[in-house]
Amino acid sequence: MDQKETQYHIVNYGTYMLVWIGLVILTGITITAGSMNLGGLSILTPLLIALLKAGLVLYFFMHLKYEEDIFQIILLFPVIILTIFIGLTFFDISFR
Amino acid sequence: MSDERHRDYAGAKIGMWLFLFTEILLFGGMFLLYSVYRLKHPQDFHNAAGELNTIIGALNTLILITSSLTMALSISATQKGHKKLSTLFLVLTILLGTAFLVDKYFEWGAKFHHGIYPNSPELLTYTKGKVLFYGLYFVMTGFHGLHVLIGVLILSVMLVLVMKTKIHKTDFIKLENSGLYWHMVDIIWIFLFPLFYLIT
Numbered sequence: 001m002d003q004k005e006t007q008y009h010i011v012n013y014g015t016y017m018l019v020w021i022g023l024v025i026l027t028g029i030t031i032t033a034g035s036m037n038l039g040g041l042s043i044l045t046p047l048l049i050a051l052l053k054a055g056l057v058l059y060f061f062m063h064l065k066y067e068e069d070i071f072q073i074i075l076l077f078p079v080i081i082l083t084i085f086i087g088l089t090f091f092d093i094s095f096r
Numbered sequence: 097m098s099d100e101r102h103r104d105y106a107g108a109k110i111g112m113w114l115f116l117f118t119e120i121l122l123f124g125g126m127f128l129l130y131s132v133y134r135l136k137h138p139q140d141f142h143n144a145a146g147e148l149n150t151i152i153g154a155l156n157t158l159i160l161i162t163s164s165l166t167m168a169l170s171i172s173a174t175q176k177g178h179k180k181l182s183t184l185f186l187v188l189t190i191l192l193g194t195a196f197l198v199d200k201y202f203e204w205g206a207k208f209h210h211g212i213y214p215n216s217p218e219l220l221t222y223t224k225g226k227v228l229f230y231g232l233y234f235v236m237t238g239f240h241g242l243h244v245l246i247g248v249l250i251l252s253v254m255l256v257l258v259m260k261t262k263i264h265k266t267d268f269i270k271l272e273n274s275g276l277y278w279h280m281v282d283i284i285w286i287f288l289f290p291l292f293y294l295i296t
Contacts, residue, residue, distance in 0.1 A: 008105075008175065010172055010175045010176060011172050012172070013169055013172060016165055016168045016169055016172070017165070019165075020161065020164075020165040023161045023164075024158065027154070027157050027161065030290060030294060031150070031154055031294065033294075034150070034290070034293075034294035034296075042295060043295050046290035046291075046294050046295055047287075047290065049290070050286050050287050050290050053286045054283045054286050057164060057279050057282055057286070058279075058283070060168075061164050061165075061167070061168045061275075061279045061282075062275075062276055062280075067109070070106075070110070071109070071110070071113060074110070074113060074114075075113070075117075078117040078120045078121055078124070081121065082120070082121065082124045082128075085125075085128060086128055086131070089128055089132060090131075090132075093132060093135070093136075
């Protein structure tokens with residue numbers, strides 16, 4: 001087997017535990033924020049926290065931090081496609 | 097290395113990621129539908145979201161986050177050659193996934209009990225925005241629940257492979273790709289939870 005193929009990064013149990021604690025804390029914050037009246041920020045705040053949580057899962061649990069750059073680059077494609085779809089749709093409905 | 101078979105780990109993982117992208121776009125389309133209808137019926141969505149059980153939603157969030165942790169730990173344990181630990185973490189992941197589905201069963205059951213299910217006579221008496229909210233709720237959490245069920249089945253197969261040492265220290269790509277799928281299902285719930293249960 002090619003030497004390069006056998007190289008991989010073993011993530012410490014401790015790192016995963018820390019990420020999990022982070023995710024639980026963020027969940028707590030988002031529930032607390034949901035029960036408060038944040039006015040105009042009441043939709044944006046939970047969505048930003050969700051993005052942060054998704055980032056933690058992608059970066060650590062899904063190993064994006066430890067993989068080659070190509071994985072982060074290809075992830076941009078669905079993100080860009082979704083952004084275009086969402087952008088065009090809202091552009092459409094806001095000018096009807 | 098006694099096993100001379102050629103393996104392309106990077107290729108296998110990129111293939112899995114490409115599949116996950118199609119999943120992201122599948123759910124992305126539904127999220128887009130949700131956003132547009134929410135914009136058109138803000139008051140109805142506000143009223144309907146308040147009727148969902150935040151405690152059950154929060155419990156399911158904790159269950160899925162924790163199952164993602166045990167999934168990741170199981171892969172690390174396999175890479176370190178700790179078969180027993182890996183098996184234990186995998187069993188925990190499967191149990192947590194099942195707990196999520198049981199929770200979902202009770203949540204949907206309570207809604208059905210109140211006469212709220214797709215096309216129910218009760219639901220059709222509601223305002224248009226509320227009907228749309230519940231339609232999206234059942235389709236999106238239903239699709240997600242289906243993914244959890246598929247994930248549990250895949251992980252059960254992986255459990256057998258780990259126990260038979262077909263997945264081990266030098267060959268764990270199947271487990272890693274199954275883990276990627278499981279984490280993706282977790283990420284979708286991370287967005288579903290605030291959209292349906294928190295933002296009112």
